[in-house]
Amino acid sequence: xxxxxxxxxxxxxxxxxxxxxxxxxxxxxxxxxxxxxxxxxxxxxxxxxxxxxxxxxxxxxxxxxxxxxxxxxxxxxxxxxxxxxxxxxxxxxxxxxxxxxxxxxxxxxxxxxxxxxxxxxxxxxxxxxxxxxxxxxxxxxxxxxxxxxxxxxxxxxxxxxxxxxxxxxxxxxxxxxxxxxxxxxxxxxxxxxxxxxxxxxxxxxxxxxxxxxxxxxx
Numbered sequence: 001x002x003x004x005x006x007x008x009x010x011x012x013x014x015x016x017x018x019x020x021x022x023x024x025x026x027x028x029x030x031x032x033x034x035x036x037x038x039x040x041x042x043x044x045x046x047x048x049x050x051x052x053x054x055x056x057x058x059x060x061x062x063x064x065x066x067x068x069x070x071x072x073x074x075x076x077x078x079x080x081x082x083x084x085x086x087x088x089x090x091x092x093x094x095x096x097x098x099x100x101x102x103x104x105x106x107x108x109x110x111x112x113x114x115x116x117x118x119x120x121x122x123x124x125x126x127x128x129x130x131x132x133x134x135x136x137x138x139x140x141x142x143x144x145x146x147x148x149x150x151x152x153x154x155x156x157x158x159x160x161x162x163x164x165x166x167x168x169x170x171x172x173x174x175x176x177x178x179x180x181x182x183x184x185x186x187x188x189x190x191x192x193x194x195x196x197x198x199x200x201x202x203x204x205x206x207x208x209x210x211x212x213x214x215x216x217x218x
Contacts, residue, residue: 023056023215026063026075028106032087038111039081042187049187049204050211054144058211067092072099077214078106081184083113086121093124100125100167100174105214108177109184112157122167122175131165131177140164140176143212145205151178152202154186154195172217176210183207 027043030036043062050056062079065072068091072078078099088096100106108118119131134140134150141147141164151162162181166173185193186203195203 021057022059023077024059024061024063024075025077025079025211026065026072028078028080029064029066030080030082030086030088031092032085032117034082034084034086034114034117035111036080036082038083039184039188041189041192042081042184043079045189046187046204046207046211050208053205054208054212056211056215068095070095072096072104073102076104077211078104079109079184080106080118081109081111081114083111084117086114086117088121088124090124093121096125101169104174106175107210107214108175110177110179110181111184112155112182115179118177126167126169129167129169131167134164134166134173134176138164138166139217140173140209140213141206143209145209147206147209151181151183152186152199152206153181154199154203155182155193157182173213176214 025043025047028036044060047058047060047062051058063075065075065078067088072095136148136150141150151164153162157180160180163179165177165179167175183203183206186195186200187207190200
C-alpha cells in the first residue's frame with residue numbers, strides 16, 4: 001500500500017508548494033496514557049503558516065489517527081507529541097512500519113518527558129535502526145528557511161541543546177525526532193506561553209521546513 005496521492009498530487013513550483021488537491025496532516029493518537037492531545041493549537045497554526053508562507057494547499061483541519069488504523073495511509077505527514085508514556089502494540093508497530101516504508105513521514109516532537117518512552121517504542125517499529133543526529137547541513141534545516149545551527153530552542157528544561165534525530169530507511173529519512181526543543185510549544189497560539197514573537201516565528205519556520213521536506217523528498 002502506498003501513501004494516497006503522495007507522488008501525483010505534490011508539485012514543486014518556483015512560487016512555492018502547490019497541490020492538485022488538499023493534503024491533510026494528522027496527529028497520532030497513541031496508547032499508554034501519555035497526553036497525545038497536547039498542544040491543541042500547534043498543528044492548526046503550523047498548517048496556516050505553511051499555507052500562507054509556502055503557498056501550500058493543506059487542509060486547515062488536522063486529522064486524528066491511531067497507529068494501527070488503515071487510515072494512516074491517507075496522510076503523508078503524521079505528527080506526534082506528548083510528555084509521558086507511549087505504548088505501541090505489535091500490530092500498531094507493524095502498521096507504522098508499513099506506513100513509513102510506503103512513503104509516509106513521521107515527526108515526533110518531545111514535549112519534555114517523552115524521550116525515555118518513545119525510543120524503545122520506535123525500536124518495535126524498526127528494530128534494525130537507531131536514531132542518528134542529523135548534521136546542521138541536512139536539507140531539512142535548509143528548505144524555505146535557513147537554520148544553520150539546527151533546531152531553534154523554544155523552551156529551556158535541562159540546559160541541553162536542541163537536537164534533531166532521524167531514522168533512515170534505505171537512505172531516506174522517514175522519521176524526524178525533535179528533542180530538547182519544544183518545537184510544538186512554539187507553534188501554539190502565542191497567548192499560551194507568551195513566547196517572544198521571534199521565538200514563535202522561528203518555531204513555525206522550522207516546522208514549515210519539516211513539512212516541506214516531508215512532502216517533497218524523493
